[in-house]
Amino acid sequence: MKRKIITSLIIIGIVIVILILLQNTLGNFKLRILNLAGIYVIFAVSMNLINGFTGQLALGHAGFIAVGAYTYTLLVMDSDLKSMNFFLEPIVPFLSSVHWPFLPAVIMGGLLAGLAGLLIGAPVLRLRGDYLAIATLGFGEIIRTVFTNTQSITNGSLGLKAIPMPKSFLFIEMKNAFTWWVWTAVIITVIFHFLLVSSSYGRALKAIREDEKAAEAMGVNIFKHKVWAMVISSFFAGIGGALLASLMTTIDPLMFRFTLTFNILLIVVLGGMGSISGSVISAVVVTILMEWLRFLDQGFMGLPEIPGLRMVVFSTLLLLVVLFYPRGLMGNEELSWNKITKMFQRFHMQPREVRK
Amino acid sequence: MLKINNLHVYYGGIHALKGISLEVPENKIITLIGANGAGKSTTLRAISRLVSASEGEIIFNNEDISKLKTTEVVKRGITLVPEGRRVFPDLTVLENLKLGAYLRNDKKAIKDDINHVYEFFPRLKEREWQLAGTLSGGEQQMLAIGRALMSKPKLLMMDEPSLGLAPLIVQDVFEIIKMIHQEGMTILLIEQNAMAALKIADYGYVLETGTITLEGTGQELLNNEQVKKAYLGE
Ligand SMILES: Nc1ncnc2c1ncn2[C@@H]1O[C@H](COP(=O)(O)OP(=O)(O)O)[C@@H](O)[C@H]1O
Ligand SMILES: [Mg+2]
Numbered sequence: 001m002k003r004k005i006i007t008s009l010i011i012i013g014i015v016i017v018i019l020i021l022l023q024n025t026l027g028n029f030k031l032r033i034l035n036l037a038g039i040y041v042i043f044a045v046s047m048n049l050i051n052g053f054t055g056q057l058a059l060g061h062a063g064f065i066a067v068g069a070y071t072y073t074l075l076v077m078d079s080d081l082k083s084m085n086f087f088l089e090p091i092v093p094f095l096s097s098v099h100w101p102f103l104p105a106v107i108m109g110g111l112l113a114g115l116a117g118l119l120i121g122a123p124v125l126r127l128r129g130d131y132l133a134i135a136t137l138g139f140g141e142i143i144r145t146v147f148t149n150t151q152s153i154t155n156g157s158l159g160l161k162a163i164p165m166p167k168s169f170l171f172i173e174m175k176n177a178f179t180w181w182v183w184t185a186v187i188i189t190v191i192f193h194f195l196l197v198s199s200s201y202g203r204a205l206k207a208i209r210e211d212e213k214a215a216e217a218m219g220v221n222i223f224k225h226k227v228w229a230m231v232i233s234s235f236f237a238g239i240g241g242a243l244l245a246s247l248m249t250t251i252d253p254l255m256f257r258f259t260l261t262f263n264i265l266l267i268v269v270l271g272g273m274g275s276i277s278g279s280v281i282s283a284v285v286v287t288i289l290m291e292w293l294r295f296l297d298q299g300f301m302g303l304p305e306i307p308g309l310r311m312v313v314f315s316t317l318l319l320l321v322v323l324f325y326p327r328g329l330m331g332n333e334e335l336s337w338n339k340i341t342k343m344f345q346r347f348h349m350q351p352r353e354v355r356k
Numbered sequence: 357m358l359k360i361n362n363l364h365v366y367y368g369g370i371h372a373l374k375g376i377s378l379e380v381p382e383n384k385i386i387t388l389i390g391a392n393g394a395g396k397s398t399t400l401r402a403i404s405r406l407v408s409a410s411e412g413e414i415i416f417n418n419e420d421i422s423k424l425k426t427t428e429v430v431k432r433g434i435t436l437v438p439e440g441r442r443v444f445p446d447l448t449v450l451e452n453l454k455l456g457a458y459l460r461n462d463k464k465a466i467k468d469d470i471n472h473v474y475e476f477f478p479r480l481k482e483r484e485w486q487l488a489g490t491l492s493g494g495e496q497q498m499l500a501i502g503r504a505l506m507s508k509p510k511l512l513m514m515d516e517p518s519l520g521l522a523p524l525i526v527q528d529v530f531e532i533i534k535m536i537h538q539e540g541m542t543i544l545l546i547e548q549n550a551m552a553a554l555k556i557a558d559y560g561y562v563l564e565t566g567t568i569t570l571e572g573t574g575q576e577l578l579n580n581e582q583v584k585k586a587y588l589g590e
Pocket of ligand 2: 439
C-alpha cells in the first residue's frame, strides 16, 4: 500500500512537470489538443467504470456529457451573454440572472449529470446486454432531443456561443488556467477511479461483471451497485462535459449525438475494458492521432481533398488493433513497473522471468 | 435452526417444488438427494432467495426469511456454494475470498479467516495471486467453499460440490466437508453422489420431481431398498 501511494505521488509529480513544460512550450493549437485529450481521459475512465469494470453495456454517455455541458454553460454565462445568445426566444427568467464562478458550475454540471444517471439507471439497469445498450442509447438521444426542443432553456438547435473560459486557477490568474483545471480534474478522476476499483466496492463491481448470480449469492446487492456505478460514471461524464463546453466555447445539441458515445467506447475498448491506465493511454493517443490524421482530409501527396478519409484510416487502424489485440492494449490489467520492466526485457530478447 | 414448511416454487408454468417440508438442526449435516431435475437446486435457491417461493415458510432461527432479499439472508448467516462452483474467473484467488466477506467490516477478523481458509486449503495459498479461472476444477471447488466460509455462515449450503470432479478429488471434497462440520458448521448438502453424501450425513431427504418421498437417518436411507435401487445402483 505504501509503495502504491509513493508510486502514485511520483506519477502525479511527473504529470505536473510535463504539464509545466508543455504549457510553456506548446502553441495554442497544440495546447488545445492537450486539453481535449485530458477531457477524453475523463470520458473514457468514467465510461470504463460502468462498461469495463461492472460489465454493463451502457451507452448513454453522450447524454450525461450534454447535461454537464449545458448546466455548466447556463451557470457561468452572465446575463449579457445570455441575452445575446437567446435572440429567438428569451431565456426563462429564473436562469437569466444566474452567474456562477467556474468551479461551482463545473461541479454542478457533474451533480446534475449524476442525477440524470440515477433517473435513467434506476429503471433500465434491470435490463441486460443488448437490451440495456438499446435502452441507454435511447435515453441518451432523448436527453439530446429534449435539449433541442427546450428553446427557452437551452436555446435549442441554435446552441450557445461565447462560453467563457476560466482565467484563474485556484484564485491565481494565469495564462493557461484552463489547462491546469482540466488536468487537475484528470488527476482527481484517475485517482478516484483507481481507489474505487481497488476497494471492496470495486471488487463487488467486478464480481457482478464476472458472474452476477454468484455475486448475488455472496450477498452483493446487484441492483444497488449497478445504479451507483452508473451515477458515479455519469457524474464524471458531466464534469468532462462541463470542461468540454468551456474548451469548445460553443455547444449545440448535435455535438452530443451517439457518435460521441461511440468514440469514447472505442477508446475504452482500445485501451482495454477494465483497465484505467489503458483508458488513459488510449484516450491521449487517439485524441492526438485524430488531430494528426487531419492532414488526410485536406489532400496530401497530390491527392485531392477527401473529407472523411481520416475516419476511414482511423477505423482501419482500429480494426487492425482489435484483430490483433482483442482485449485492447492492456486487457483488464493496470500499467505497473513490473510490466514496464518486463516489456523492456522482451525488447532485449532476454528469457522472460517465469511467474511464481 | 432451519425449518421449511410446505414450500412451493414455480418457474413460469413449471411447478418445480410441490410443497416440501424439511428441517436442518444445528451442528448436523443434512443431505438432499435426488435425480437430475428433481428440484434440489431450486430448494437451495429458494432458501437463499435467488428464486421466490409462491407459498410456504422458511424459518431460520425463529424468523421467516422467505420474503427477505438475498443480501439479508446472507447477513443472517446462510451462504450458498452454488452449483458448478461459479468462482469469479478474472479475479484472483485472494479477491474471490475477499468477496466472500463482502458483507463484513471486521478487517482484522477477515484477515484471520483468510488464513484459516488457507489452512484448510494450502493449495489456495500457493495460488493466492492466480486468476481463479486458471485453477483446476477441484481447486475451483475448494475456492468456492472457501469463499462461502469467508462470509462466516451459520448454515453452509452446498449444491453438488463433487460434480464433474475426478474420483480422487471427490474424496478430498467429502473429507473437507467433514472437517468443516467438525468445526461446528451446520451443513445442508445436495448430491447426486448419494452414497458418499449419505455416509457423512446425519439425516437425509429424497426428492423426486418436486416432492419429498423418503426421509431418514443417513444409515437408514443407505439400507433402504428403494434408495439402493434408484440411487446407489445396486
Ligand atoms: N431457471 C429455470 N427456468 C425454468 N425452469 C427451471 C429453471 N431452473 C430449473 N428449472 C426446472 O425446475 C426443475 C428443478 O430443477 P433443479 O432444481 O435445477 O433440479 P436439480 O438441482 O435437482 O437437478 C427442473 O424441471 C428444471 O427444468
Ligand atoms: Mg441442481
